Amino acid sequence: MNGVHDVLSPAGPQAEALYQLWNVMFVACTVVFVLTIVALAIAVWRAPRASERAKPDLDLHPRKVATLRRSVVWGIAGSSVLLLGLLLASFVADRALSALPLANAVRIDLVGHQFWWEARYESHSPELTFSTANELHVPVGRPVLVRLRADDVIHSFWVPSLSGKKDLIPGRESTIALRADRAGTYRGQCAEFCGYQHAQMALVVVADPPADYERWQALQREPARAPETAQERRGLELVEQTSCAMCHAIHGTRARARRAPDLTHVASRGWLGAGAVENTPALRAEWIANAQKFKPGINMPPLDAAPDDLAAMAAYLGSLR
Amino acid sequence: MSSRFLDRALVLAVASVGALTSSGCERESRDFLPPKPGAEVGHAASAAASAAAIANAAAMVGRYEHNAHAVSAGKRLWTWYNCSGCHANGGGGSGPALMDDVWIYGGDAGTIYLTIANGRPNGMPAFGSRIPKDQIWQLAAYVRSLAGLASADAAPNRDDAFLTRTPESASDPQKPETVKPSVATGRPQ
Amino acid sequence: MPQALARALRALPAIALAAAAQAAPDGDWPMAAHDYASTRFSPLADITAANAATLKLAFTFSTGVVRGHEAAPLVVGNTMFIVTPYPNVVYALDLSQPGAPLRWRFEPKPEAFAQGVACCDVVNRGLAVDDGKVFLNTLDNQTIAIDAANGKELWRYRMGDIRAGETRTMAPLVVKGRVLIGNSGGEYGVRGWLIALDAQKGKELWRAYSTGPDREVLIGSDYKPFYAKERGTDLGVKTWPADAWKVGGGTVWGWISYDPELDLVYYGTANPGPWNAEQRPGDNKFTSGLFARDLATGQARWFYQLSPHDEFDYDAVNENVLIDLQVAGKPRKVLVHPDRNGYVYVIDRATGEVVSATPFVQVNTSTGVDLATGELRYAPGKHQRTGTVVRDICPAAPGGKDWQPSAYSPRTQLLYLPHQNLCQDQEAMQTGYIAGTPYVGAIVKMKPGPGGHRGRVTAWDPAAAKARWTIDEDLPVWSGALATAGDLVFYGTMDGWFKAVDAKSGRLVWQFKTGSGIVGQPIAYRGPDGKQYIAVLSGVGGWAGAVVAGDLDTRDGSAAAGFANVMGDLKQRTTKGGMLYVFALP
């Protein structure tokens, strides 16, 4: 899953605040580091050499003791003041995070599963809610309020270019607010160890200009496109009658299970398996045949279906723009 | 004295590590791919298929019933595929209870495989075309652990959910005996 | 029986509207609810509180089936018709002969697969007899008309896919040549409907769905609901997430009443599916509500949703008893509906306005009904959230009173409610619709309600909206009630006691221990010899008795959708059975 995935290139107010805080911290710490190492280097450089048999000098000239004590006291005072400064910078950044205006926010209900993200877009009228997976579209400039819940183990939602991370903990509900100020694709990844495929549990937040976002949202609310070719019809029949319908849902068909990503518009997503494999026709067929090859340990079983059936299914799913 | 003591201790250690290793490997292996296609049985409802299924069950015990990953995958599928709707957590509901010692069609893994794959006349739907074979074996292993027949070490502990019964790993094994349907369930043949 | 009392009785029609159509002879019991007003009141007064103690067994008849016998025996002329749970055998007994020998039997041979998809035991709630024909619903979605004289099948109507979890357990209602039937299977995501068939040839006249677009719910021009919240176009689609209404439940498996003057049919729809309410935001129209429809066309006149966006499986399918009540000085045509959400509703049956809604059990899932808007105010602490456990939900999923029908006595003007007293803990779970498998999404464990007793019989005064007297029973009272002009109320307990109590005070007058738990509906009829007989089917089962009827294992508290946790001792209290008991004065 490709997209900007970098703490140092923020695209939203929160990531910006954290980036500034990072710069402050980085500069302050580098200065302290350089000063201390230089002090050490000077001390080592100027101190005379001796052998281990040299007699230890037990007492020290009071003037030297005074200068050393003064430098140690100044060192401690300096670092304390510096730490206090960094503490204030940290509090200021923390307040900036929670000060994001939430008027007219897009509400997303994000549920973390073992090894994929379920995103349910809520709306005032229940008929307009829809569900997608692993790829979230958000309008540029509008705040997004994400409600986080875990279905099995602890995960952590983190898109570095937009905001800091927040854990999804079973039995607890937390929310995170973020906003994308520039259009673009921002990559994120689960940041709390959650099992075999913690490594391939990525997600993408695509910030669209408002018009594109409305078009995308309208598309997502449509039921699945009817199959046109015979192969696609055969594919739909297989999807409804074999294993796919046991876990997946495709609006407008008899597949209505919720244990796996909603496939109503799967072809509109760039990647499959939360970033495991690119959504090209060839790779899609391979993924359906045996997902364990790309992402061993996930809950999608390899299908023991005939090759042309697999091709039909891949063709049908490929038609679900 | 010390050298003989040492030899005996050494032999004992090697033996115990051997035992631990073999049971450990069997219980702890995570094989995410199903066995090679020839190893298990098609789900055609023919008599041949049923005989093969039962014969295969013995070979499948090590791979499923004694394997913690397989039994816990079976428990996840038990909830995912809505088996708990009819059979609850083994206590039964519109479907028969599976945690007691009464097995209407037989309690061995092969028969349970066929029950899931081909269904039964009194209301068990056929899932053979909808659930891959490897998962049906996992479900069969979990069903046997409901009555405490799978190995206690591999059986799942309690769920991070609402407690409704003692966990499968702690339930004492029910001696399975097949009872004729009419007496057991009052359902006329 | 003193003649004066009998004459006085007949002089009382002004108050009690016995809306029996074409005034069937008062000795018969032609339909499960005795009459279209669903009063279950028998005008026979031979058996009174004074002589009831001498009641003795007249004859018995074994049905040969051992599941839950929830049906009501019917008597027309001198023939008694009884129907068994699956395989739904119909027996006609000749009452003119001593011992009532079998006249004929009819075996519909329903599909064996149906047993696996009946959520709450393979029950059948009764037949209907009309114009020489017996109408039978079978578990595998067939309605069959049988010639009452010789037991020959006249026609058979099939509707509903057993493989998708749809079954049929309700007692049909026959009104002016129209047979009204509904489906069950809400726990399997079955979309509910009510269908009217032509009694002669079994052709479908009209079909009203409980969810979906207005034209399928038969909502049209003359749909004038009283409350604003029920008005709107295509609410059956708009108040659901996309597509969810297609597997949204709202089945019609309960009781239907009919008011000849208004020519309206009254019935309730079941709860929305799945139980995990978080997966179906919105009011989920037209589930858990009451419909009034025109008999001829099926067009909805009004609808009132009792439990919008129901979260606790409170179906609204219970009986609607049609009576006239003095409200603020003026007599009003009302229906009394004791609902599973714990309230007894008194609703004006012409307009759908809620006159009063008063809890008859301890309710903590809601704080009251706002009579101005008709809105049920839910208690905030009890909302379902996936993955979290909500504890002490009172009343439990079967509600204050489940399907077991109440009886109304115009003499005492009390409604006698046989019901349960249960609470529960519930965890909502993520679930998906897989055709043919239950679509529930909740783990439930029930427990006895406040006071520790699990059942109760309440004599409810609809006018004063409070209970006149109550009898606490240890086990849930899962049988129907029968009120007679002899001021007696009959009901059965789940461990087999068939009891008669004084209608005015609730004092136990007579009881008889039958062979198995009673979940049937008692009736009273006048035999060919002119004597009054009381008949009841004994055979434990139903949702409460599933632990015994299905041989379930009570070590798993969530078995039988939570009932196993509270019925652990039922296996010691009763065994399975299937027997008709008929009593009479010596």
Add this chain to the structure above:
Amino acid sequence: MDDARALPLRPRPRRRARAKAQASDRRELLRDGDGAGSRAAAELERTWQDKPGLRGFLSANGHKTIGLRFVVTAFVFAGLAGIMGGLMRHQLATANSHLVGPDFYNQLFSMHGTAMMFLFAVPVMQGFALYVVPLMIGTRNTAFPRMSACAYWLYLLGGLLLFGAFATNTGPDAGWFAYVPLAGPQYGIGKRADFWNMLVTYSEAMGLMVAVDITTTILKLRAPGMTLRQMPLFVWASLVTSVMIIFAMPLVMLGANLVQFDRMLGTHFFNPAEGGDPLLWQHLFWFFGHPEVYFIFIPALGFVSAIIPTFARRPMFGHDAIVLSLITTGFLSFGLWVHHMFATNLPELGKSFFTAMSFMIAIPTALQIFCWIATIAAGRLVMRTPFLFVLGFFFILMIGGLTGVMLGSVPLDLQVHDTYFVVAHLHYVLIGGAVFPLFAALYYWFPKVTGKMLSERLGRWHFWLFFIGVNLTFFPMHILGLHGMPRRIYTYGAETGWEALSLVSAAGQVINDLGTLLFAINLVRTVFFKSERASADPWGAGTLEWSVASPPPKCNFFALPVVSSREPLWSPPAEVTHVQGLSAQIREGLTTTVIDALPDTRYAYPAPEIWPFVAALSVTIWLVWSIWSVPGFAWGLIPPALAFLLWYWPNKKEAIEELKWEGEP
């Protein structure tokens, strides 16, 4: 030592001797105190000699034997865990590599973390303390040698069981922190998490027992005259560490057992559906977790504070300031565990308290660094390998400490928590803060322990390779973390752009391995092939352990020293130099008062027994049995109960022997 003026001991007031002294056993009673060559010295050597044969080996409880065993076993486990670290680095060197599958990788990183933290870092520090502290404070053995012996056997058996489990594919796979839902009953499949819980119980028991032993030794067995202000800094560091261990380790022991009850007995401590909470585990674990990393860091500070004066040829500048900052660090470390949980949904105000605490704890460490630099500035430097490692320690610890300050800030931690930035930070602090001082201490005390000097040339090669290797391996990880690479991932796609820096890090790992290999060669060559002996005080150091031969005699001191200054060997001897009059026939020592170290009572050290080993074995039986069967929890308690009962059963012969010595003046 022989011209010293002896401090004659007042005869002990005669206790009412209940048991009559055995007349027949009138062996002549020999006393210590008259120097190396004397007959008493030979008798002392024979008294303190470990018994021969396997039974002797199993029941030895000399502090030098136990300490050495701890250090050697810890380095063996470190080697194994290091190889696992190497495997992980090579798996991550390239994108989408299939060197190792996800399941095995999860076991690798869990074992690497668990073994390094529980089986290497803490035990090696405690091993050093067991060996060096008694020598430094002038006593013959630790206060409870049998407890430390039992602790070692628990440690060895726990380590063997964990690595045995790993060998049978049952290694823990939920990380060294084993967060609950994943290591809980539903998602922690099989017996893997059980073995982790059991190991934690083992290693914490071991840590507690050694900590109690060291604390008591430091407080009660110091040489007369060594008041608290004259105690060497390393002894102060060991004291602070031990007291911290006593407070922190029971937490995780309790937590691990609660998870074990959840897994085996079906309790609901961490089940959110039945009122438990997964965050309870995180609190329990990190309340122990943060002090845990300070158990590793503070002894390292002790090493540095012991080494710098020797190689700066002058006493430590600001000795009291360093003692106070050691105590402050130990105290503050209990107040900042929530900085590991900033990403959870705990209230924001609460978290910011922990930011303040995390910043505050940096000040005492800064104070120590400034005092060290001041000492170096005022001293005359001997540029030998131990000092080189100390200079390396400064460089790497500073980077680790400063990134730690960055991690302490709540908002910044939301960006870098659980990423490779944290992996870099922890390795900088642990390798810089603990492993560098550890190597310095090894090179420094190696001649004292084995009597042979490690080669300087190989030492310098080892230092430079290790210094470059550590920086090359772990510095790029800071940048990887900022580019969003999460921790504990077994692979990543090529599109993430993390491949280049991961390759650099893998190269650094190779250099690391080379450095460690050179150290191993140096070790083996010196121990087995070098012949010339090292003198008693090859570095001209000032503390007491350099006053005895290398390797030290079995009884450490033929005559217990009396101390009058912080560097006894550097300052002129006071008028009274050693104690005389302790028995040479039984293992006897002198207890002194806590503050001023005035002679208090005679103390009979327990003789070597087999019971500590038997007790450790019985505890193993109980813990393993409790994994396999629920009744095992209860019935398994019988073997340990019996073992400890027999261990504490009073021994008549020993009591009479001691009584005999009490009677004599």
